[in-house]
Amino acid sequence: MAHTITAKTPGVFYRKPSPDAEPYVADGATVAEGDVIGLIEVMKTFREVKADAAGTVATWHVADEDEVSIGQELVELDT
Amino acid sequence: MSPSEGLRTVLVANRGEIALRVVRACRDLGVRSVAVYSDADADAAHVRHADAAVHVGKSSATRSYLNVAALLAAARESGADAVHPGYGFLSENADFAGAVADAGLTWVGPDAAVIARMGDKATARATAEAAGVPVVPGSGVVGSTDEAVVAAQEVGYPVLVKASAGGGGRGIRPAADDDELRRVVDEARREAAAAFGSDAVYVERALQRPKHVEVQVLADRHGGVVHVGERDCSLQRRRQKLVEEAPAPGLEPTLRERMCTAAVDLAREVGYVGAGTVEFLVEDGEFFFIEMNTRIQVEHPVTELVTGVDLVVEQLLVAGGRPLSFSQDDVVVRGSAVEFRVNAEDTDDDFLPTPGEITALELPGGPGVRVDTALAVGDAIPPFYDSMVAKLAVWGPDRATALARARRALAEYRVVGVPTTLRLHRRLVDEPALVDGTHDITTLEGLIG
Structure with a gap:
């Protein structure tokens, strides 16, 4: 089964907590529901993007620092 | 052109109401204005009202209004002889001000060295003191937690721990006593390093209801x-x-x-x-x-x-x-x-x-x-x-x-x-x-x- 995490707000998507840091989740990593998988910057404020299902990171639909719109698919999990 | 002849074309390196404000001031003076815009701002008012406009990048600020190379290219391409930075974005970025001057353009603001001097809070404090201007009782940069505690005892609690390179109200933490100070100093340094690229912090007395x-x-x-x-x-x-x-x-x-x-x-x-x-x-x-x-x-x-x-x-x-x-x-x-x-x-x-x-x-x-x-x-x-x-x-x-x-x-x-x-x-x-x-x-x- 696959599950897709979508953006709840428009903005700029970040996979890392800061430019020099490691990504929140590596490709192929396993995440639990509620784990932070990225940030979306909205008007200079940062909101955490949390996994709304458990699974394994399969396919990213966006890259680090991509502009995203509301509802846009961010990442697909194998559940 | 000698500076006394005044500016002819001003690149407005900003967006929104302040870009429009600068465009209007240019118009009032008979100076040509050049707007810059990101993907998201292609139809924005500051673009419509300027004499010319140059696209500088994608929507995110780092790829447009914070993109020094793109802004300098826009200035060159539009024949600007000056850059007005507005507020926010690169307006207090000494490197940008310096790059503008190095490109032979006029920076609408103080020299890069002055921006750098006043942009660093600890240096600004020292400068103010040297000019005889009263500052909030506080320390210089503290190198360790122990040093911070000594400094805080000298200036008197409650104190604020502030990032030397901070601004806009960020990188500031209060502490009421030694215990709390010990807890927040390390946090403050980590946060300062992440947010401002420098972990230098100093201690200042917290005023009560100023x-x-x-x-x-x-x-x-x-x-x-x-x-x-x-x-x-x-x-x-x-x-x-x-x-x-x-x-x-x-x-x-x-x-x-x-x-x-x-x-x-x-x-x-x-x-x-x-x-x-x-x-x-x-x-x-x-x-x-x-x-x-x-x-x-x-x-x-x-x-x-x-x-x-x-x-x-x-x-x-x-x-x-x-x-x-x-x-x-x-x-x-x-x-x-x-x-x-x-x-x-x-x-x-x-x-x-x-x-x-x-x-x-x-x-x-x-x-x-x-x-x-x-x-x-x-x-x-x-x-x-x-x-x-x-x-x-x-x-x-x-x-x-x-x-x-x-x-x-x-x-x-x-x-x-x-x-x-x-x-x-x-x-x-x-x-x-x-x-x-x-x-x-x-x-x-x-x-x-």
């Missing part, structure tokens, strides 16, 4: 330095200003005079050029320097309304090598002005920023009312930039009349499509502490929790 009063200065390249009066910006939430006014209510005249003189002394000491703001905290009849902003300020309209000085025009004139068009004796403060920041934020939901489309808009008008905004019906407020989308500034011959007109203007002002801070302002304008002018920097957070 007012925020700042002095507007203007300086030219011929030794002319004047102040254009002060502003009270005490209504703040999380150190973000929400309401500002000029003159500062209840400020004792001799204290005002001393503060304005101190601001001029500091500007002179650092060889300042252009418009700048020296910020102070005022408590129990004493004033303390906190920082200097080396750019035009969001709240500059209240100063313009009470003095008649066009601060942005003066910026452009002195950048072009002209002397200031007036002297200190010409500055007369008349009446009272108050500004309300209209932010696209949901005040019922922790001031969450709210991008979206403006579906209907009614602007206030009538005597004493000025609205600085770049928004029109049908415009989208993009998620990529600051949430401040408009400023309502209201003038009256006295403070009570200014507030009465503000009440009227706030009642007329209607924005549909996104929640804004207007609703909060309608409440604030009737708050006793604002009405009687006794508000301090803790008042707003006390009111809204």
Whole structure:
């Protein structure tokens, strides 16, 4: 089964907590529901993007620092 | 071109209302303006009203309005001889100011070295002290937790731990005693390193209920330095200003005079050029320097309304090598002005920023009312930039009349499509502490929790 995490707000998507840091989740990593998988910057404020299902990171639909719109698919999990 | 001939083409390296403000000042002076824009701003008002416009990148700020190479290329391509940075973005970035100068262009602001000197809080403090300007009792940069504790005991608790490279109210942590200080110093250093690229922090005494009063200065390249009066910006939430006014209510005249003189002394000491703001905290009849902003300020309209000085025009004139068009004796403060920041934020939901489309808009008008905004019906407020989308500034011959007109203007002002801070302002304008002018920097957070 696959599950897709979508953006709840428009903005700029970040996979890392800061430019020099490691990504929140590596490709192929396993995440639990509620784990932070990225940030979306909205008007200079940062909101955490949390996994709304458990699974394994399969396919990213966006890259680090991509502009995203509301509802846009961010990442697909194998559940 | 010699600088004394003035500027011919100004690249406006910003967006939104301040870019439009600069475009308008250029138009008033007969100077050509060139806007820059990101993908999200292709149809924005600052682009429509400028004489020319250059696309500088994708929507995110780092790829457009913070992209030094793209901005310099835009200046070159458009034949600009000067760059006005507005506020925010790269306006206090000494590297950008230096790169502009190195490209043979005029930077509308002080020299890069001055920006660097005043941009670092610890250096700015030391500079202020050297100029004889009082600073909040505090330490130099503390190298270790133990050093911080010693410093805090010397200045007296409660204290604030501040990032030396910080700004905009970020990188500041309070501590009431040694234990709390030990807990927050390491956090503060880590946060400072992550946010500002430097883990240098210092300790400063925390004042209890001070007012925020700042002095507007203007300086030219011929030794002319004047102040254009002060502003009270005490209504703040999380150190973000929400309401500002000029003159500062209840400020004792001799204290005002001393503060304005101190601001001029500091500007002179650092060889300042252009418009700048020296910020102070005022408590129990004493004033303390906190920082200097080396750019035009969001709240500059209240100063313009009470003095008649066009601060942005003066910026452009002195950048072009002209002397200031007036002297200190010409500055007369008349009446009272108050500004309300209209932010696209949901005040019922922790001031969450709210991008979206403006579906209907009614602007206030009538005597004493000025609205600085770049928004029109049908415009989208993009998620990529600051949430401040408009400023309502209201003038009256006295403070009570200014507030009465503000009440009227706030009642007329209607924005549909996104929640804004207007609703909060309608409440604030009737708050006793604002009405009687006794508000301090803790008042707003006390009111809204």
